[in-house]
Amino acid sequence: MDHLDHRVRGGWTPSGAADAALPAHASRWLSARTGLTPVDTPVAPDSGLPVPESGLPALVRTVLADIVGAAHVLVEREDRLGRAGGLSYVDLLARRGAGELPVPDAVVVPGDPDEVREVVSACASHGVGIVPFGGGTSVVGGVSALRGDKVAVVVLDLARLDKLVSVDPVSRLAVFQAGVVAPEAERMLAAHGLTLGHFPQSYERATLGGFAATRSSGQASAGYGRFEDMVEGVRLATPRGDWRLGVSPASAAGPDLRQLAIGSEGLFGVITEVTVRVRPAPAWERYEGFVVDGFAAGAEIVRALAQGGVLGTVTRLSDPQETEVALTLSGGWKSAAVRGYLRARGITEPSLLVIGWEGATKDELLTRRRATLRLVGEAVRLGVRAGERWRHGRFSGPRQRDALMDVGMCVETLETATYWSKLGDLREAVREALLRSLTTGGRRPIVACHISHSYETGASLYFTTLVPRDTDDPVGQWRRAKQAASEAIVGLGTITHHHAVGVDHAPYLASEIGPLGVDVLRAIKAELDPSGVLNPEKLV
Amino acid sequence: MDHLDHRVRGGWTPSGAADAALPAHASRWLSARTGLTPVDTPVAPDSGLPVPESGLPALVRTVLADIVGAAHVLVEREDRLGRAGGLSYVDLLARRGAGELPVPDAVVVPGDPDEVREVVSACASHGVGIVPFGGGTSVVGGVSALRGDKVAVVVLDLARLDKLVSVDPVSRLAVFQAGVVAPEAERMLAAHGLTLGHFPQSYERATLGGFAATRSSGQASAGYGRFEDMVEGVRLATPRGDWRLGVSPASAAGPDLRQLAIGSEGLFGVITEVTVRVRPAPAWERYEGFVVDGFAAGAEIVRALAQGGVLGTVTRLSDPQETEVALTLSGGWKSAAVRGYLRARGITEPSLLVIGWEGATKDELLTRRRATLRLVGEAVRLGVRAGERWRHGRFSGPRQRDALMDVGMCVETLETATYWSKLGDLREAVREALLRSLTTGGRRPIVACHISHSYETGASLYFTTLVPRDTDDPVGQWRRAKQAASEAIVGLGTITHHHAVGVDHAPYLASEIGPLGVDVLRAIKAELDPSGVLNPEKLV
Structure with a gap:
């Protein structure tokens, strides 16, 4: 069944993909910058992971097979492992043998919305947990096959609802x-x-x-x-x-x-x-790069664009740390030369700003671009090449993470958002929390940040953390850092701007929506899912 | 207390306002067009309305007075009557002695959010219903002082939360x-x-x-x-x-x-x-009028503006029926002359389109205006005078309704919204339902409609109905028409685009959000308001 071919294995990178390895210069730079001693820690083969026997009661298996057909109730080891969890750093650690990997008792692959409804109804009747599963890209534990207090848990794979x-x-x-x-x-x-x-x-x-x-x-x-x-x-x-x-x-x-x-x-x-x-669909697209001196100045520009209604379709500001990482890891930019060029223009803390415009016509695009550029002010223009470089790599982050993990790095992202007047404080608080938590054992973490979603009243902050992995306790290393960051966020912004709650953010939800908010979500769940089979232990 | 001065009396028009009377030419036209025999049916004086004694238990009155101060617990006849219901046609009929007017047992006027919380808590403890009351402008029964199964009902007037x-x-x-x-x-x-x-x-x-x-x-x-x-x-x-x-x-x-x-x-x-x-705040504003031939052609223009992202800040299309009423009742336009002018330009079903633009600078406004005008196409431009005329009267509808009621008209509005591909069908279905229901006893209703809220995917429809009042059963006359219109809406659009549910739309809510949706709302209410004191008998 080819709807299974793209399932999660040990990371984002399709097996055998050639673009996965970290270039040698990047590895050298990470060693110097973070204290990394490069190692080789590839994804474990599926056969090396512990997978318990399926605990799905035989009766339920028969009932589900009657609904979706026996061929669409999968209980083989590799099918179940292929839908065990998502793609968070902790999920990927489990694929490398560190930490637990909850494996579902079966995978059910219904063919249409009516079959989904019947599967849900059957599982509710039999007290079997259901984990809805799309692309399996959750980075917060949202698709972890947690059983909760149910007799078994099945992953409901929506791959055949593809119309x-x-x-x-x-x-x-x-x-x-x-x-x-x-x-x-x-x-x-x-x-x-x-x-x-x-x-x-x-x-x-x-x-x-x-x-x-x-x-x-x-x-x-x-x-x-x-x-x-x-x-x-x-x-x-x-x-x-x-x-x-x-x-x-x-x-x-x-x-x-x-x-x-x-x-x-x-x-x-x-x-x-x-x-x-x-x-x-737009007929025209254009991406350009700019450099601003420091994150605060860049954020002021993005705010002016957002409040002036002249943001590009894509508008993305990297802080100096992220700019440094991007300049160096990509290897395409001649880092020292670029920095000299910028210093000559008075820029000491380069913050990369990428803006992309679209238009039905070239004229429409250029009109939009002109409106944006009027507010970009003092930024140094790097032109189309820098913009295109970002566009070319826009989906490569997860693949790069696989490569970084392979050489022994801890690499994970987290995101938040707040109102403009608190944005600088929030960035500082999260940076400090992550740096403080992760600066141990001679490791020197990099905390990089960007704004990629802007509103009239505020913006998101997206953090990428890079630090040599603590091989003794890799899961604990990140869990502690994530806890420190989350506690820094509470009171200043949202615990998640676009990654959802899943398992990882659940402890902080009440601080954001209040205990009454949590009670309301539970009341709704009790009304719609009285037996509590839907995605056990997530959100609330 | 001057926060009481603006409370509801018998209509929208402040008592003694000079702009209330319907001009003689309008009354003559209505007689010819709808079969109206003008009568004089003014608002009843408050003293003429039946007001039961307050049923608020003495203990509760003491508790409430302890929270907000005795001066802010009002039980006098006129204070209670001043917050009895909102401003729907049926509410206003009650002020003229037709139909029931539920009167609250008391009016409580807390001074800040904490006092509100204490009042809510006290009422919940004592099983007393609470009707939150802001401006009292509900046209769907949303602020009706319904007691439900509670021992008494108080209006919680938010007038002092004015900061x-x-x-x-x-x-x-x-x-x-x-x-x-x-x-x-x-x-x-x-x-x-x-x-x-x-x-x-x-x-x-x-x-x-x-x-x-x-x-x-x-x-x-x-x-x-x-x-x-x-x-x-x-x-x-x-x-x-x-x-x-x-x-x-x-x-x-x-x-x-x-x-x-x-x-x-x-x-x-x-x-x-x-x-x-x-x-x-914008420094520049400009309103212009246009005329299009027929509603369908006008809706196509508004759709092009909405989907092209170049709507004016205000964009409002009247159908030929509303255009006729506006032309005639306003009396300002020389109706026959205007129609001749338009006929000479090939327009037989004039539909008025009003567009207003804003800008921080005149240049910004004009840039926006140019972008709009590129898509307005064949519309006949009436210029700024027609636009300013709309702007001048933009809040006068409710006052005009008072004047129309005074001469014996039934006049009420209702609104809905749907996706563009269904908009024409929805307008026809509602028009037909209203016309069919109200064409009785020699009365010839006018059903006028406009689009005043547009989105990329659809738009609202706002209907105004004018028909001589059935003096034998004025409430039933409108209730039947409203029911016919609501049944026509179900399945084609939303039962309310911006008037809310209140009492009037409650019977149709389940058809829009499903029985599960109603159950979810009830579950949330049970969680937050277990004793069910908040706004009894509204919404669900």
Whole structure:
């Protein structure tokens, strides 16, 4: 079954991909900069991982096979291992033999929304946990096959829900099944001259249902909005039956329940269809690079663009640390030469700003570009080449992480967002927390940060942390750092801007939405999923 | 207490206002067009209305007085009558002696969010219903003092929560107490060079808390968004304590619970503060009128503007029926002359299109205007005078309704929204339903419609119905028409785009959000308001 071929193995990189190795110059630089002693710690072969026998009761297996066909209830070792968890650093450590890897008792692969509903109903009747699974790209434990107090847990793989259901070009709407992978959605829309415009870093693997379940935000969010801004309707398979939401672009018919389904991370039901707003595919695109002196100055520019309504479709500011890493690891830029060039222009703390514009016509693009450039002010223009370099590598982060892990690095990201007046404080607080937690045993961490999603009232901060792995306690090393960062975030911003809650952020949810907020989510879950089978131990 | 002076009396028009009377030419035209026999049916004096004794238990009265002070627990006849219901046609009929007017047992006027919380808690303990009351402008029964199964019902008047709490000009945020009336909010923001930009027809009386509780949308929604797009945070007084939501512009920390509070119509808690996005007040404004041939052609233009991202801040298309009413009732346009002018330009079904632009500079405004005009195409330009005429009368609808009621008309509005591909069908279906229901006894109804809120994927439809009042059964006449219209809407669009659910739309909510949606709302209410005292018999 080729819908299985792209499943998680030991990392993001497809097995055998040639672009995976870290260049020697990068490894040397990391040693000098962080104290890394490069080692070779490849992904363990699947056969080396402990996988318990499937605990799925025989009766339930028969019931599920009656619904989806026996060929779509998978209990083989490698099928179950292929849907064990997502792609967080901790998940990937488990693939290298460090820490636990919860493996589901079976994988069920229904063929359409009705089969999903029947599977959900059957599992609810038999007290079997259900983990909805799209592209498996969660980095917060959202697809961990946790059993909770259930008799068994199955992964509900949405790979066969891969259809474009309908297109309404007049209203610019498209209905997709939830398991459609983002590049497939774009390919299907391109046949109609349309685009969704949702390009998160997980783009190559992630599904539309997953975007909705997690409140995803893509690199082009300034132009197209967050995923929740694109969702006009959702269809959920709940233990109590089908639930469809969304009949008009806007409504005052009570609270917006679509916004309850979006971000519900599979706890209230399995999203089986999403109706999304689409747009004509742009004929023109242009990316340019700029350099600003320091993060604060760059953030002021991005704020001016956001509040002036003239952000590029993509607008992304790296802080000096991220700029340094990008300059060095990419190896394409002649780092010293670039720095000399910038110093001559008075820039001592280079912060890279990448802006991308789109347009139906070249003229439209250039008009937008002019409006942006009026507010970019003193930034040094690096031109199209620097912009194109970013575009070329825009989805390569996860692959680079695999390569860094292979040589013994701890590398993980986390993200938050807050209002403009708190942004500098939030960045400092998180940086300090991570640096303090990870500076041990001669290791010198790098904490890099960028703004990639901007709003009139504030922006996101996305942190990448690089530090030599603590081989004695690799899981604990990162868990402590993540805890320190999360505690620094609480009170200053949101615990997650677009990675969702999953398992990793659950301890901090109450500090953000209040104990009453948690009680409300639990009450909704109890109403829709009274036996509590949907995605056990996630979110609340 | 001057916060009482602006309370509801018998209609929108402040007593003694000079602009209230319907001009003689309008009355003559209505007679010819609808079969009206003008009568004189003024608002009954308050003394003529039946008001039962207050049923508030003495103990509760003491408890409430301890919280807010005895002077702020009002049980006098006229105070209670002043907060009896809102401003729907049916509410106003009750003020003229037709139909029931539920009168609260008392009016409680707390001084700050903490007092609100204590009042809510006390009422929950004693099983006394609470109707949150801002400007009292609900047109769907949302502030009706319904007792439900409670021992008594009090109106919780937010008039004293009238403060601007804080302004963050960097993040463009302002925190307001919920009882601030919209013009006051604008006045307070103007001192900072800022604006909220929310101008619904209820602007002169409505409060920020009410906008949030009902998912309001203003005339400038194309420029500033709906009210829910402006809300960054809310604070609610629930029977289980204070609940604050909103820490960043966007988040993936589970479902967006702000969107649960917004539109909750007082069922989950009383909104005591709202944090809103604000913008620099525009220095330049310009309104122009256009005429298009027929509604369908006009809707195509508005769709092109919305999908092209070049809507004016205000963009409003009247159908030929509304254009006729506006031309005639306003009396300012020389109707026959205008029609001749338009006929000479090939326009047989004049549809008025009003577009307003804003800008920080004149140049910015003109740039926006040019972008719009490129897509306005064949429309006949009437220029600034027609636009300014609309602007001058933009809040006069409710006053005009009072005058029409005085001469014996039934006049009421309703609104919906749907996707572009269904918009024409929806308009036809609602028109037919209203015309069929109201064409009885020699009466010839006028059903007029406009688009005033447009989105990339669809638009709202706002209907105004004018028909001579059935003096034998005025309430039944409208109830039947409203039911016919609502049944026509179900399946084609939302039962309410910006008027909320209240009592009038409650029977149709399940058809829009599903029985599961209603169950979810009930579960949330049970969690936050276990004794069910908040706004009895509304929404669900």
